[in-house]
Amino acid sequence: MSTLLITGAAGGVARRLIPALASAYSLRLTDRTPLPDAVTGDLRDAAFARDVCSGVDTIVHLAADANPNQPWSALREPNADAVVNVLEGAVAAKAGRVVLAGSLHALGGHVDAGAATIGEDAAPYPCCVYGSVKVFAETVGRWYAEEHGLHVVCLRLGGVRDRPMARSWLPGWLSGPDLVRLFTGALTADVRYGVYHGVSANSGGLWRHDRATAELGYRPVDDSARFAAEVPDDLSTGVGRTLHLT
Numbered sequence: 367m368s369t370l371l372i373t374g375a376a377g378g379v380a381r382r383l384i385p386a387l388a389s390a391y392s393l394r395l396t397d398r399t400p401l402p403d404a405v406t407g408d409l410r411d412a413a414f415a416r417d418v419c420s421g422v423d424t425i426v427h428l429a430a431d432a433n434p435n436q437p438w439s440a441l442r443e444p445n446a447d448a449v450v451n452v453l454e455g456a457v458a459a460k461a462g463r464v465v466l467a468g469s470l471h472a473l474g475g476h477v478d479a480g481a482a483t484i485g486e487d488a489a490p491y492p493c494c495v496y497g498s499v500k501v502f503a504e505t506v507g508r509w510y511a512e513e514h515g516l517h518v519v520c521l522r523l524g525g526v527r528d529r530p531m532a533r534s535w536l537p538g539w540l541s542g543p544d545l546v547r548l549f550t551g552a553l554t555a556d557v558r559y560g561v562y563h564g565v566s567a568n569s570g571g572l573w574r575h576d577r578a579t580a581e582l583g584y585r586p587v588d589d590s591a592r593f594a595a596e597v598p599d600d601l602s603t604g605v606g607r608t609l610h611l612t
């Protein structure tokens with residue numbers, strides 16, 4: 367059984383993934399927040415990152431400041447430095463694959479500009495510093511894939527919740543079961559490097575995931591439309607601003 371390191375193991379995304387992956391992998395969990403059966407440490411520390419990556423075959427890197435309203439000063443270390451530390455740790459460990467948690471915020475500017483559909487081939491167009499730093503992670507991941515032969519799979523996640531938080535969340539919602547489908551594909555598909563959208567099968571099709579379907583075999587099932595009548599309206603007038611909801 368291969369060893370899979372999951373960073374950010376105390377977080378909301380990890381909580382939905384870990385039970386589904388536990389039977390297929392020998393899991394090593396880590397977070398800076400203490401958690402039973404996890405290695406406690408901070409991935410801003412390159413030495414810790416190197417140690418915790420040692421001996422693993424695959425890494426799912428989720429640890430980050432996940433608040434899209436944060437400024438650069440808050441994001442630089444956990445969302446940029448830590449990504450490089452983990453990629454360096456992967457190289458040192460001779461891990462085969464790293465899956466990076468990105469965000470639709472990398473393309474939120476297209477939403478503000480009124481795009482009817484946004485595919486994985488759209489140019490990066492962040493709507494915030496958080497989205498910009500996620501684009502950095504994608505591009506530095508590409509360099510590590512080219513330079514070091516790592517397999518690097520970047521997943522631009524939509525809003526991962528049991529149900530959409532508000533009307534603006536309907537197009538970009540990602541259910542827990544679809545999240546598992548997405549990561550299962552990302553962990554097994556024959557991909558050297560790629561950037562993919564992670565959204566459920568939401569009505570309206572604003573966020574396209576054609577590449578995820580073609581290359582990762584990702585076929586989402588859930589549709590946020592079933593919550594449309596019960597979610598609150600947003601007060602925000604700018605769609606990019608509504609993407610900032612956490």
Ligand SMILES: NC(=O)c1ccc[n+]([C@@H]2O[C@H](COP(=O)([O-])OP(=O)(O)OC[C@H]3O[C@@H](n4cnc5c(N)ncnc54)[C@H](O)[C@@H]3O)[C@@H](O)[C@H]2O)c1
Nearest residue numbers: 374376377378379398408409429430432467469523525526
């Ligand atoms: N939840 C979503 O809707 C969503 C949407 C798009 C992208 N993402 C991305 O998915 C990933 C996981 O998000 P989440 O919702 O689980 O976030 P979360 O805030 O629930 O969990 C993040 C975890 O990372 C840990 N962490 C943060 N900085 C760390 C560091 N320097 N060293 C070690 N651990 C650290 C935190 O302690 C926390 O447990 C993040 O990269 C986030 O940007 C999440």
